[in-house]
Each structure stands twice: as structure tokens, then as C-alpha cells.
Amino acid sequence: MREEGFSFEQDLAVDDGVHIEMPKTEIIQNDAYVSTYDKALDARWKESESSGITAPNWTLAPISIDAPQPEVDSVLSSPELVAHTEQLPLTNEIPPPLVGGEGVGVVPENIQEIEKFTEEQVATATLEVENFVSSGANEVALAEEAIALPDSDIQEVRERTGILGKLEQIRNQASVLLVKLRDKTTEIVGREIAALTTKPQKKFDHEKENEYERIKGFIRNYERENVAPVIEEAKRMRNKILEERGLLQMSQEDYQTYFAPKDFEVGAELNQGNVGDCYAVAALHALSCSPNYEIICRSSMKKLPDGSWEVKIPLLSENGDVINITQEELGPQKNAQFLKVKEGDIMPDLRYSLKSLGGKEGIRVLEAAFIKKKFGSVDRLAAEGGWGSEVLESLGGDNFKKYSINSNKYNADRKTHEHPGLVSLPADEMAFLDHVLENFDPEVFIATAATRFMDTKTLSGQVLEGIGVYKGKDTMQVFVPGHAYSISGVDKKNRVIKLANPWDTTKSIELTFDQFKGTFGGLDAVRIDNAKLLSNMSNIAKSGA
């Protein structure tokens, strides 16, 4: 009985799960060099007919050869080969066809075993053929010596009988066949290994289930039932709800003046200035790319008549601290470390003053408020160095849920920190990262990413000496090591991440998921919890009433 939808002419199912594609024209049944292997398999198929499996209907490829059949057969019919084929269990459970096809159900150990076994047999056969040819030539030489004829006569006999030529022909033809056999095996094994490395092995039921979930997610994300204008209208109504509940303390006009980016796709136009708080600038830029940016700012910030600002941190939270930021605090500060050399540095600090980030006033207020909340004053020097998630969590409080993945690790043996990049994450963390990226929704997520630290081992070959940057993985774009970037969006269809460098957020950087994983070392994201947000705001309204 042949399984529905399964063709033996295309597929040779060898054992439990091993699934090797062998085009029929390439199979040489009953030939000297492969006959034993084929026969043994054929016999196994025939034996199993009773269990519902039919022998493969291979087409024979005609071949002509003067090879010493018995000798080569003896090699290829070695007990090891026969024993091996007999050990291979047969099954009538054909893996269901899946997208991609190749590689499904292949067990890596079996591939390696087949590869190794073929190599061994080919090597043995080659050696035996060589021995046979050498031995034949020796016997001819001994016979010629024994009869002691003149050289000219021996030469004539050789030419007439062509005996040495035949031996050479045997060797050449045997060599060609063995090379073909090895190439075929290498091709099949290579294809299966490639399929395995591009597709993780999963149990069939899980694969089906994941496929279903993936399609469902695709439909959810891309095939929206309501048209875009209706959805946009709904978002405006959501904002109106917040306004109606009296929760937006800043007017629309003020928002446009102090916050609104010119281009929503680009987010706020920022540049970091001369303070090392790239993580904060990246976080603020990522925040500005969120459709919730307006609500967040308008509900938590207010400009007072004297020009100062009130900022409630965490933003949108019922129990936030009110931070006051004056115009003086937004201006440049004298650098207390001017001309001093920091421990571990060679050069003195040449910055006379420390400036806030460049951008609209409102977002500069947010930067200052974060620093003041954390350090008690707007101490820009103290704010140098940190993590994007720290800023987002501090600003968002319990309205934000944190998602953070970091590939940096401490090697206890070497007593060093290593920065291998996101590509080195263990399987479970990588699956989580993929999940976040594949489901990245700017309406819900706000995220930053940190590049890998300068590490001559892990960044070997990528560092551009003298410039202090390194080349991204599989891209000509360069990145600053140990630097935070904002994620302004994800093109899920093309698996492309849009990032911005806090040095100039107007320039978008695009990386594929793989390039991103090879270039960056960490991802810091938060998700906005609308229920908590509305609940908190509702409580604020009640307490204010």
C-alpha cells in the first residue's frame, strides 16, 4: 500500500524520520558500486510490504564498465554495510508536508551517521580498487620477468592484450563512480543540513499549531477589518474620552508648540548634545514615536505661567511625584569636571558646560525631569551612562510593563565581561526576542536597543580603528559601541527594524532582524497597559473632584 501523497519516485524514506530526496535518474540499481546498499534497502522495503510499505520503483540508469565486479562487490557487500542497512528501522509514518518541505523530520544524528558511513565506504572501496590495480600490475610484471622475453616483445604483448590499459581503465572508472556516489551523498546531506539550520526542528503537531497561530496573528495585524480612517477616528475618540474625564491638563495648542514632531514617522527631532545620556535621549525619542505620546505628555505635564513646568513622574500615574523644572534648569550647566581627568581616562574633560538635548522644549523638560527624579537635581554629569529601560520605567511607572533582553554576560573563568550580541542568546530568550520583534506594535511598545560594547574578541574584524565605531553585521552601516539607539518602528512583513541614533534622530537606520541581532547587544522595551492607564486616570479624576 502506498501512502497518499507520497511518491517513492521522489522520496526515499529510509528510517524513523530520515527523509532523503533522491532523484530517480541518479540511482543506479544493481550496479557494482551501489548494488549492495540498494539491494539491502530494497529487501527491507519488500520485507515491510506486509506493514503497508511498498518497495520504491526506481528507474535503472544503464551503465557500462569493465570493472572487476567480484572484487568491488566484495568491498561493497561488507558485513558492516549489510548490518547497517538491516539496522535501519522502517516506518510507514510519513511526515506531513509543511511549508518549506525539506528538512522536515530529519534527525541530525542520522545525517551525520549517513555522511560518515558513506565516506568510510567510499574510502575503503577506493583503497581496494587501488590495491587490486597495483596487485594486477605487479603480477603482470612478475610474469613478464619469469618468461624473460626481450623488452620489445613484452611491449608488443602488452599492446596486444592491453592488460595494463585495462587495469588503468578499471581504476579510472571506479574512481569516477565513487566520486559520483560521494558527491550525491554530499549533495543530499548538505541540502538536509541546510534545511535543518534554517528551520528549527519542531514536533509536527507543535509546528502545525505555531503555523496556525502565526497565520492568526498575521490576519490580526495586517488585515484589519475596519479601514484606516475609521481606526484613526477611534483613536481620536479614545483621546476624547481621556479629555472628557478631565485628565488632560495640557491644551492641544501647547502640545503642538512644545512637543509635536513635524513628522510623526520620524518622531521628535532630537540630538544628544554633549552629555553622555544617550540612553535617556533614545528612550525619549522612542516615546515620541508612540501614538500614545500626545496622551502621555498632555496628561502628565503642564507649563505654568512663569515659564516653569510641572511634570508628574511616573507619567500617567495616580501616585506620581510632581517634579518642577525651571527655565534655568533647562539651560546649560557649568561642568564641575572641566579640565579634570576622570579615573581611567587619559584626556581631561574639555566640556566647559553641559547642555540639554537639542529639541523642542517639552521633551527637554522630560529629560531634565527624569534626571531630577533620579538624582534629586538636574545633574547632567551624574546622568551619564544608563539604560533605556530605566528611563522608560521611571517615566512610565506601573502603566508600563518592562520587556528587557541582554546578551552581555560575565565569564567567571576569564573574569571578564563578554558582549557577544543578541545573536548569541539561548533558544528560549531568542524565541522571546523574536516574539517581541514580530509582534512589535508602536501603539503598544516603546523600545530602545543598545549596541555591543567595544570588545576586541567579539567584534573582531568589525572595528574601524581610529574612528571608534564598528561595522554592523552584514551591513555597511557603522555603529557606536556601547551606545543606545531608539526603535522607531518595525516592518514586520519584511522583518526590518527602524532605528535612530540619538545624535540625530531625523536619520532613520534600517536593519533586518538578523543584522540587528548581530549588531546589537540588548533590547529594552516597555508596553503600555491601557487598562491601568485609564484606571489610574479615573482615580486621579475622582480624587481631584
Place this chain on the structure above:
Amino acid sequence: MENQKKEQLRNIVRMYESEITTLISQKYSVDTKDLVVLINDESGIYLSKEEKDTLCTLVLNNENGYMYLVSAKYNEEENTLSDFRSDVIA
């Protein structure tokens, strides 16, 4: 007059509240008990200006924080809703 119209919309959404929450529950695999139709918010229920004869209602999921839009064709004469559609909006 405006208030009367608004109340009429609220009433029909109340009539279809179960269908609305079930629709979201089935599409997004969430529990209906976590869903709140924002009937009492002035902007929680409205007639779309973008699409003719379409009633929109916003629904909040208290469990996961998502907000959904459910829209439906509104037949004012028969006071019925049909052709429900839903999306996540925030």
C-alpha cells in the same frame, strides 16, 4: 435632541453588548468578563463620520490593557446592528 440620539445609541449598544464582547472574545481569545464596553463615556459610542451608517463603540480589556474598536452597520429605522467588525486600537 442630541442627548436623545446619544441615548438611543447607548440603548442599542446595551442590546448588543453580549454580541460585541463575544466577537472580541472569539477573535482575540480573551475572556468576556474582562471586557468593558465604554457605554457611559461620551465618546465611547458614536456614529462614524468616516463611514456612513456605522456605529462605533470602544471596548476596554481590563486584563491585558488593550482597547478595541467594534463597528457595525446601523439601521436606524429597524434599530438593529449588523456586519460587526473589530480591531485593536491601543
